[in-house]
Amino acid sequence: KQEVTQIPAALSVPEGENLVLNCSFTDSAIYNLQWFRQDPGKGLTSLLLIQSSQREQTSGRLNASLDKSSGRSTLYIAASQPGDSATYLCAVNTGANSKLTFGKGITLSVRP
Amino acid sequence: KAGVTQTPRYLIKTRGQQVTLSCSPISGHRSVSWYQQTPGQGLQFLFEYFSETQRNKGNFPGRFSGRQFSNSRSEMNVSTLELGDSALYLCASSSDRGYGYGYTFGSGTRLTVV
Numbered sequence: 001k002q003e004v005t006q007i008p009a010a011l012s013v014p015e016g017e018n019l020v021l022n023c024s025f026t027d028s029a030i031y032n033l034q035w036f037r038q039d040p041g042k043g044l045t046s047l048l049l050i051q052s053s054q055r056e057q058t059s060g061r062l063n064a065s066l067d068k069s070s071g072r073s074t075l076y077i078a079a080s081q082p083g084d085s086a087t088y089l090c091a092v093n094t095g096a097n098s099k100l101t102f103g104k105g106i107t108l109s110v111r112p
Numbered sequence: 113k114a115g116v117t118q119t120p121r122y123l124i125k126t127r128g129q130q131v132t133l134s135c136s137p138i139s140g141h142r143s144v145s146w147y148q149q150t151p152g153q154g155l156q157f158l159f160e161y162f163s164e165t166q167r168n169k170g171n172f173p174g175r176f177s178g179r180q181f182s183n184s185r186s187e188m189n190v191s192t193l194e195l196g197d198s199a200l201y202l203c204a205s206s207s208d209r210g211y212g213y214g215y216t217f218g219s220g221t222r223l224t225v226v
Binding site: 032034036041042043044045046049089091099100101102103104105 | 118145147154155157160168170200202204213214215216217218219220222
């Protein structure tokens with residue numbers, strides 16, 4: 001059974017800091033991994049999708065890496081801004097049963 | 113290009129009632145999945161429909177059911193509501209079963225059971 005862990009549950013940083021959010025998963029047989037952002041009371045916004053054959057994906061100030069063999073992914077946020085404050089979730093798609101397995105998320109607060 | 117549309121956005125129901133939630137996927141997407149999000153359990157998979165067929169189901173009681181129509185729109189039904197069913201219900205669509213493509217989520221339906 002796939003399990004996804006995101007630690008810590010919450011993080012507070014000053015504006016401008018570069019930061020790394022971690023995600024680990026127990027079963028390395030994945031099809032892809034997706035990072036989402038969720039604002040309070042809202043739905044999920046897809047940030048980055050990494051296929052199992054890829055090592056990283058970039059979008060603007062965001063960079064996500066994937067190391068399947070070690071069961072890890074990281075989301076790097078450069079030059080953080082208060083508008084980045086949200087909960088960040090990683091989700092793994094093992095493909096066999098077409099469902100995403102989510103971590104509990106990391107609630108990020110960027111202080112002005 | 114329109115995103116995933118969920119209606120209604122908010123619902124308040126009484127214990128014992130039933131409720132139906134609707135999800136319209138992105139045009140051309142045939143896969144629709146439903147998730148329940150609660151503070152304690154996080155995001156949990158309910159079921160997935162692909163071309164009107166339920167392909168996978170999570171560990172939820174039979175009170176939770178769904179269906180998909182020929183236009184890929186999906187509905188989720190919860191019967192005999194319990195207080196613990198209060199949650200944000202999210203729908204996601206994908207162009208296939210998600211193997212090579214990501215999922216796009218709707219804004220969710222906030223269900224409160226009183």
